[in-house]
Amino acid sequence: MENKTNHDPSKDPTEISEGVPAPEGAASLIDTDYVIGQDNYTASPLGISLDIHGKVFAISAIATLFFVVLTLALQNEVEPLFNAVRTWLTSNLAWFFILAGNIFVLLCFGLILSPLGKIRIGGSEAKPDFTYIGWFSMLFAAGMGIGLMFYGVSEPMSHFDAALAGTAMENGVRTDWAPLGAAAGDTEAAARLGMAATIFHWGLHPWAIYAVVALALALFSFNKGLPLTIRSIFYPLLGERVWGWPGHIIDMLAVFATLFGLATSLGLGASQASAGLTYLFGIPGGNVTMVLLILGITSIATVSIVAGVDKGVKRLSEINMVLAFVLLLFVLVVGPTMLIFTGFFENLWTYVVNLPALSNPFFREDANFSQGWTAFYWAWWISWSPFVGMFIARVSRGRTVREFLVAVLLVPSFVSVLWMTAFGGTAINQFIGTGFEGVREAALELKLFAMLGELPLTEITSFVGIVLVVVFFVTSSDSGSLVIDTITAGGKVDAPKPQRVFWAFIEGGIAIALLLGGGLVALQAMAVSTGLPFTLVLLVGCYAIIKGLLSEPRG
Amino acid sequence: MYEKIMVPVDLAHIDALEKSLQIAADMARHFKAEVCYVSVTANTPGPVGRTPAEYEKKLTSFAEAQGQRHGQPSGCKLIVSHDPTADLDNLLVKAIEEIGADLVVMGTHLPHKVDAVMPSHGDKLAKHTKASVFLVRP
Secondary structure (H helix, E strand, O other): OOOOOOOOOOOOOOOOOOOOOOOOOOOOOOOOOOOOOOOEEEEOHHHOOEEEEHHHHHHHHHHHHHHHHHHHHOHHHHHHHHHHHHHHHHHHOHHHHHHHHHHHHHHHHHHHHOHHHHOEOOOOOOOOOOOHHHHHHHHHHHHOHHHHHHHHHHHHHHHHHHHHHOOOEEOOEEOOOOOOOOOOOOHHHHHHHHHHHHHHHHOHHHHHHHHHHHHHHHHHHHHOOOOOOHHHHHHHHHHHHHHOHHHHHHHHHHHHHHHHHHHHHHHHHHHHHHHHHHHHHOOOOOHHHHHHHHHHHHHHHHHHHHHHHHHHHHHHHHHHHHHHHHHHHHHHHHOOHHHHHHHHHHHHHHHHHHHHHHOOOOOOOOHHHHHHHHHHHHHHHHHHHHHHHHHHHHOOOOOEHHHHHHHHHHHHHHHHHHHHHHHHHHHHHHHHHHOOOHHHHOOHHHHHHHHHHOOOOHHHHHHHHHHHHHHHHHHHHHHHHHHHHHHHOOOOOOOOHHHHHHHHHHHHHHHHHHHHHOOHHHHHHHHHHOHHHHHHHHHHHHHHHHHHHHOOOOO | OOOEEEEEOOHHHHHHHHHHHHHHHHHHHHHOOEEEEEEEEEOOOOOOOOOHHHHHHHHHHHHHHHHHHHOOOEEEEEEEEOOHHHHHHHHHHHHHHHHOOOEEEEEOOOOOHHHHOOOOHHHHHHHHOOOEEEEEOO
């Protein structure tokens, strides 16, 4: 059934004898006999053309369907199982996730400072494909846009609450969820600790995780000439074996993680947006609204996918960037302006001071916080990393390693600090200053709207909030489909369009099925569980980055 | 009547091009026109080249080989795109203007119902250019 893409040298007049050609200026290609797309299956049934990696595509598609059916059919049996897996992973392997996270951050800083930072992705003469604004908007929209909307108010508030309540002991075990040693009764200290803990989860570490995957992929694709799929990262370790089953399995794992991560988020996002619509317009929530929202998001995503990277996801990311900036500016100006500005530096400082304690993987006294929050987050970011990393890699050609890391690691971290300070700080201040209990008591998905409700023009800002949530989901669904399509096409980015549309529909379909079937919680646990194998992938990525960069020409 | 003929080629599917290459060469001989072979490639590694530079090298030697085979002047142009699937049609329309082609010869598939939703590249090209377009059925 395999129809190999034509590459017979005797028939091909383009085949010329050649040494290793320079890509664009100096770079060192890896010499492999593998021809990209050689294992691909090409056909055009019913006039729809296909170009897919037979094994990776078929097995991931079948496994996905099987998993969805199983989760829906045996919901009561499956859900406790996945929850148990998740709890086991985050409690017994928390040290592993936290330690790995630290390694990623240290590697990124090491590379920024080392002479290796001068190496350019795509060869020494490569020109960037996108402007700074377009590039940066896409980095951000793909990386965490939606999370900032959801957790910007709710997470600082949760940590603040827990820290303020102080520690609680039961049989010698801490039962509270406060970070570090808490700050019982001290609102100022609790606010600072809450902000530092939130920034810790949204600052350097997640972006270092993305940066490692993205840099490894970009390096092995643009500088080494290997296909743009996750398996290429393993080339220094496995050599030619990456083109066989070990590579297939790595790629399938990436597809699986991406698909379920996206479907879960699509489901959760729909519940947020629908909660917002209920809050703002009194539109009844519930399954019908959410299914309509998912259908809507998926159709906008389809239009954007068909339009391509430039006219689709880039444009939407830029629009969203402007909207998010306007909302941020609004909160800055209308909220407690001076407090946010001084808070920005204070929070940054508290973050730096608490960073060693927060990122310490061993002998933690705050087990609930470090396992339930930090390890959970790290596993979550890591399970998203194949998708975000690959998308970042694809749009980052032409940047130097240093430029890339500063843009992927430092700039977003500062933006996260500012965002969290503005949104979370305002909410905490509403509580401390005026004793407003609304945000504290609101449900998780309503906390943002409750905070905005205390500021003027609440109808407009809440509406902007909902639009942001929806558009961030469109960009996630869009870039996710691009990534899955590339992986299942054996690293080809020019596979036929219908394949991309297919994956977008599958994502929406899974989200709807699981939302109605009630399997979203199980799925979230599942997505997090894929974080463990991927942590290993990332650690290999660190090794591959160093090895790959050392073999690049410098100067 | 025609001075410059543009022939979009995908070096990964060279066997499917044979017919349009022949037609382009015959017309070029008849009109004493120059043929320009145009390719659009992704900036990521692909089946033909691991880098755009490698693709360009192959395209250049392909164009030279075609020119020698048919004994006529030939040129080529490589367009690098980060999303060739989505941008192909627009890039080809732009290429027509840039190289100043007055005739395009390109292969296309048989008409199909799906074309209503997803028109072929030939369909779209003809719609957006002043140059004449010769669609070669397989």
